[in-house]
Amino acid sequence: MLHINICKRTGIRHQNSEIVQVFWGRKICKAIAQHAYIAILTALPFCALAIPTGAVPDTTDFERSNSDLRYSVPLTEEEFSWVDETNEFLSELVLDFSEFIDHGLAKEEDEEPFPNKSYIKIVSSGKYSHRGYLDTDERISVRIDLPHTEHNWKIIFETDPDDYDDLESKQRGLNTSNPDSKGAFGGIRLQDEKLSHWITSFDIGIKIRLPLDPFARTEIYRVAEISDTWTTQVSQEFFYFNSKGLGSLSILNFYYDVDKAAGQIFTIGSSAQYLYDDDKWEVLHQAQYFDRLSEKQLLQYSLGISVLPYDEDEVSNIWLSASWIQKLYKNWLFLTVTPQIEVPREYDYKLNPGIFVEFEAFFSKNRKVDRLNRYIPEQTTNHE
16 A cells, blocks of 8 residues: 655635635645655555455454444435535546556456555644644645555555654644654555564655665554453554654553444543653543544544653643534545643643644545544454
8 A cells, every 4th residue: 555645834824715626626636746756656666565466355443443334325316516526536546546556566467356445635724722823734645555466565655754743743633843754755564464462563664865764663552352341452663763763652542332332432541652862751641532423423522631751840731622523525525623722831831722623535436434433443362
């Protein structure tokens, strides 16, 4: 699978219909065109890994959890608008490109084509707080699925990885202006390998600009059921960039089944990140509650604290937020509105109310998933 993330930070701008149309039109196509050649050059060195095999199911956590959708979207014949045409165009574009790469690398002449679940995801978000400023972010993520290639080996390409973002930005999905996040990387991935009751993945590659910057990333996790209603997940990740040094991320989460059938789940967890060259620890504790109100609405509550253990003022931030996630159009256009109250060290622990708004569009011809679904992960003892 090929990942492309194109991220552009902007200044203050108005969210009106004209800008939205420009975003979906010229800006998207220009960004895709500018980075397409990098993606192709990234894929070429790894063609030797494309060994034909049998059909391989998609085994990502998100896809496994959404294989049986509680809320199906009925298909109806409606007059196409320009947004429908955009959806159709981008879905066909990513499908045709991924099938061209996949069939050229690994498909035998007499072999039946496998379903290709490639997608394009476009996100435009903005955050504003009383004591801060307006910070906006735009991202285009593309996954090119290669179902005919050797099981578990994937080709990856990404820009602006979040490995060296602060822990709070990682765990809360916030915008970040960290310059260490900028740059494009390409490599290969060994994913979903089972080691006893643990699941592992491993990435290795280089930074695609001079001087070349090798990187490696590995993750191992395990999920176990404690009781009929409680499940725990523990994961450990190590990441290394030659220019930045070694880092580690440890996560322990507990999931409580309030009413999973109704989409009501409670989670509580802790995570810790350490950057070895900076000799810097970050710790975060967070509790979340998910409530699926209907086929089109999801409520998500979050309460957490971020700590820098060896600083004089250890507490970095305390926050309380409530996210309203709304399906705006069919099953591919979504809006998230998150009012929040923070008490950050940055502003001498004074109350800092703010709001986070995010638009997400998801284009795929064959990947039909419930984007509002939140789930309890399956225990790894049953992992196939």
